[in-house]
Amino acid sequence: MGIWLKKHPRLNAARKDNGMSDPNQSKPTSERHVPVLKDRCINLLAPGIEAARKRGETPVVIDATLGMGGHSETLLQRFPDLHLIGIDRDEEALALAGERLKPFAGRTDLVHAVYDEIPEVLEDLGLTEVHGVLMDLGVSSLQLDERERGFAYSFDAPLDMRMDTSRGQTAADVVNSYSEEDLVRIIRKWGEEKFAGRIANRIVxxxxxxxxxxxxxxxxxxxxxxxxxxxxxxxxxxxxxxxALRIEVNEELDVLERAVPAAVAALAMGGRVVVMSYHSLEDKIVKKVFQAGSKSSAPLGFPVELEEHKPELKTLTKAPRCPPPKKSPRTPAQRPPACALLNESEPGGPHEHRSCQELPRCVRDVGPRLTGPKPGSGSDR
Structure with a gap:
């Protein structure tokens, strides 16, 4: 297992003294983090993995937002021939996931990177394509649990909010240096806050x-x-x-706009991308990319659809509906969002849009890839 980390000291002693320690931190990672919609996501990825097996290839899946490794652990347990690439910008999450995934050390590569760097990660690993990509967007349970990271508004802590604490501006930098106009812009745009003007004025x-x-x-x-x-x-x-501040500090939506096309481009024939989004801003970006890949690029009125104009991806869409809320165990960070009306495919079909009353807001699954494989490509390890 390759873990690519830039080492830096963590102030563990300070955590004990500053009153910010969370009782969950002493628990094993598997107890601290229960993966959201675990079975649902694994089932959506499974057809891409099976497609690789039928071609005699070693299935490769990217967990682009590794976190504490819950989804990855389940994938590796269920598919004993699977090779998993785990990507996370949070060094502490990578370390915790590494401990959790030790039993699968020979089948994993854990990489310190941002998930829009999928092409660079694959190039470094000597791969050209994968059979599945999973993205669980937003802030992680780990980041909310560690109060000193400054993501939670329920506890007094340093105003940081960086997912990668080794680099970049903090939330304090933003609120103390941005102009009032820029604060209004990001709070209104990224936070969808109708009182953005009042808040920005008072901050200044x-x-x-x-x-x-x-x-x-x-x-x-x-x-x-x-x-x-x-x-x-x-x-x-x-x-x-x-x-809004968290999105601005971590450039979350800019990263997502690059990451989703990169994930689709990395798919082998029959591969799938599954994305869990937590608010409408994320979902709009994901939906736009998935819909574009599912449409023909032939000019309107063109008499014949040429091969290069055919859709990359396949979508089966039915009338939108919203399933009723379900009761299930939650980690402390989870709470039900507003239910959105999203399209849902035929049961077991290749493109399923779901909305649910558990986190996340929705799950979008795109695939299988219809075009390819790319000339000279191959992911057999």
Missing amino acids: ADRAAKPFTTTGELVETIRAVVPAGAAKTGGHPAKRTFQ
């Missing part, structure tokens, strides 16, 4: 007296300008602003 006024350093300070500033009644329908008053 308060930072003039004292720069923001903690999540608690920012929460109090937001709470002062968001009407109390808004919490009855919109949840915690800081929820949307924190989402």
Whole structure:
């Protein structure tokens, strides 16, 4: 198993003394993290894995958002011939996942990278294609559990929010240096916050007296300008602003816009991409790429569809519907989102759009790839 990590010290002693430690941190990784929609995702990826087997190839799947390795562990247990590539920008997540996946060391490569770097990762590993890609978007359970990371608005902590703590600007850098106009833009666009103007104005006024350093300070500033009644329908008053800052700090949507096409491009014949999204901004990006790949590129009115104009991907779409909520165990970070109306394919079909009352907001599965394999490609290891 290759783990590519840039080592840097972690202040474990400080965690014990700063009052931010979480009781979950002492538990085994398998107990700290229960994978979201585990069986659903594995079942969606399975046909791509079986397609590789029928061609006599070693199935290769990328878990592009490895986290604590729950989905990857299940994949490796279910498919004993599978080779898994785990990608995560969070070094601590990679270390924890590495411990969890030790029994499968000979069939895994864990890589410190951002998931839009799929082409570079595959090139470094000597691969040209894979048979499945899984993306579980948004903030991870680990990042929410570790209060000092600053992702949660429920605890006072340093205002950080970086998924990769080894580089990049922090949330404090954003709120203390961005212009009021830019703060309005990101809070409104990334957080879909209707009180963005009020919040940005108050942030600029308060930072003039004292720069923001903690999540608690920012929460109090937001709470002062968001009407109390808004919490009855919109949840915690800081929820949307924190989402916006997290997206801005980690460039999440920019990364996603590059990552989804890269994942589709990496698919072998019959391969699949499964993406779990947690809000509409993510889902719009995923849906756009999947729909584009499922349509012919032939000009309108063109009498014959040439081979190069045929869809890369296959989609079976029925009338949209929303399934009823289901009761199931959740990790502490999980809570039900609003249910969205999304298209759903025929049962077991190649393209399934689901909405659910458990996290995530929806699961999108695209495949199988219809074109290919690429000339000279091959993923047999």
